[in-house]
Each structure stands twice: as C-alpha cells, then as structure tokens.
Amino acid sequence: MSLAAFKDTIDLLTRLPVLWVPGIACGMLAAMLWLVLNRSGTFFTARLLLIFSLVALFFISGMLVAVKKNSGSLRGMISDGTSNFFRLLVPTLVIAFSILLVFVMVVLTLTLIGAKPDAGLLTFLVFGVVLPTVMLTFFYDTAVIFEGKKIFESLQRSIEVVTANLMEVILFFAGCLLIFVTTSFAMLVIWTAFLADRLEPITEYNTTQIQSFTSDQITTMIGADGVWITAFIIFCWIAFLVPLLYTYKACFYRLISGKLAPIQQQTGEYDSKGRWYKY
Numbered sequence: 001m002s003l004a005a006f007k008d009t010i011d012l013l014t015r016l017p018v019l020w021v022p023g024i025a026c027g028m029l030a031a032m033l034w035l036v037l038n039r040s041g042t043f044f045t046a047r048l049l050l051i052f053s054l055v056a057l058f059f060i061s062g063m064l065v066a067v068k069k070n071s072g073s074l075r076g077m078i079s080d081g082t083s084n085f086f087r088l089l090v091p092t093l094v095i096a097f098s099i100l101l102v103f104v105m106v107v108l109t110l111t112l113i114g115a116k117p118d119a120g121l122l123t124f125l126v127f128g129v130v131l132p133t134v135m136l137t138f139f140y141d142t143a144v145i146f147e148g149k150k151i152f153e154s155l156q157r158s159i160e161v162v163t164a165n166l167m168e169v170i171l172f173f174a175g176c177l178l179i180f181v182t183t184s185f186a187m188l189v190i191w192t193a194f195l196a197d198r199l200e201p202i203t204e205y206n207t208t209q210i211q212s213f214t215s216d217q218i219t220t221m222i223g224a225d226g227v228w229i230t231a232f233i234i235f236c237w238i239a240f241l242v243p244l245l246y247t248y249k250a251c252f253y254r255l256i257s258g259k260l261a262p263i264q265q266q267t268g269e270y271d272s273k274g275r276w277y278k279y
Helices: 002-015 017-040 042-069 074-112 119-136 140-147 151-164 166-194 196-204 207-211 215-259
Strands: 268-270 276-278
Touching: 002 017, 002 166, 002 215, 017 042, 017 074, 017 215, 042 074, 042 140, 042 215, 074 119, 074 140, 074 151, 119 151, 140 151, 140 215, 151 166, 151 215, 166 196, 166 215, 196 215
Parallel strands: none
Antiparallel strands: 268 276
16 A cells, blocks of 8 residues: 555656645755754754744645645645644644653653653653654644544544554555655765765764764865755755655555544434434
C-alpha cells in the first residue's frame, strides 16, 4: 500500500503543479529563518518560527484539500486554506500542549523530590512519550480534511487508523524516512560541492578540533556568500520535501482509510417486543 500511495503521489505532483506552491512557500520561509538566525540570532528567529509555522499550516491545509479533490488552483488553495486553517490549528495545538504538559509535569515532579532531569530521562520522554504520540496522531489533519472530523474526533480517527494498520503505517514511516534521508543527503552533497574550497580545512582537523567545532565557526568559514548559498540549498530542499511528504501522506491516508470505515454509533432503543428503533 505504501508503494501504491507513492505512485499516486508522483501522479498528483506531475498533474497538479499547484501542489508545489506550499513547498515553495515553506522553502522561502525556511531560507528566511536561516538568514535571520545568522544576522540577528535566536531571539528574533524563535518568534519568526512561530509565525512562519502558522503560514505553513495555512498552505498545507489548502494542499490537503487539493489532494482530496484531485484538482485545484492557486485561488482555490488559498480559499480552502482559509476555510480549513482553524480546523487544523486547534488539534495541532492540542497535541503540542499535551506533549508540553507531560514534560512540565515530569520536570516539576523531579524538582519537588530534589532530583534533576538528566539525558537518560529526556531520552525516555522523547522515545516513550513524544514519538508514540506523534505516530498515533500523525493523520489527524488528513482526518479533518478527508472526513470532516472535529478536534478530538480527528485524533481518535488517527489513532484508530494507525492501530488497525500498524505494519502498513510502519512501512509508510520507513518510506518517509527514506525520502527524508535521500533528499537530505543529496542536498548535503550539492552544498558541499558549492563550498568545497572553503570547507577543505576541516579535512585537516584532528579529533580534538572536530569535537570543539561549533556552528559559528562554520558560518565564519563559509563567509557571507556561503550563507546565501546555504539559504538557497535550504529553499530547494524544503520546496521539494514538503510537497512530496505531505502528498504522500494524504495519498496513503486516502488508501488506508478506505479499508477501515469509521465506526458510526447509532442511538435508539428497543421496544417491548425487541424491535430496534433508531433516533
């Protein structure tokens, strides 16, 4: 099913050029974040990241509707993004704050008993709380768009789909990881090729120098034009990765949710003769 979804993804991306618009927008935002980070530091970057995340969610909501309709235009994507933005934003915030609440409760509990969080505990929280939560609720946005689910219904539907098709979902995540690693490696090779002459001194570093090497040093090493080249590489990477992964996600959900129809709870009562009357 993952392979069939990937074939549908390639077909949609070739037939509907509008699906590349969210990737271009997200790529531009990511490149801007990189430039602001190097010019103004983390203070402004953190605030811009929040704003840009909302903009990205707007485009992604319109993109999912276009996949659902198997057609779309830029005007339609903007209209659909506007009408579905808050329907996606609220469950996103519910998931984010739920994860944050778990971290806060754990840290507060440790503080009260006089213990300090260590790397082992943080690793446990990431692999024991964050990853399962993200995996189980991963399809909440597609449940909202494809099936019109509300906030908690979308989370419930995502958990239902994942648990009922666990092996296929794991294969889907493996495919996503493969796409991410492949594109990241390709962009890293291109970035290294552009800046090979400036990065060459790193090859002569000993183990101690490499261990003490910082991001500020590499920024200084590549220079101002190297920062702009990096921004362009980031733009190309995100512009390609976002449409591919989100279209793949939507196509996979469309196939797998068709196998598992949502459970419809009926309300009613039996009469004295055992006959069922639906309300």
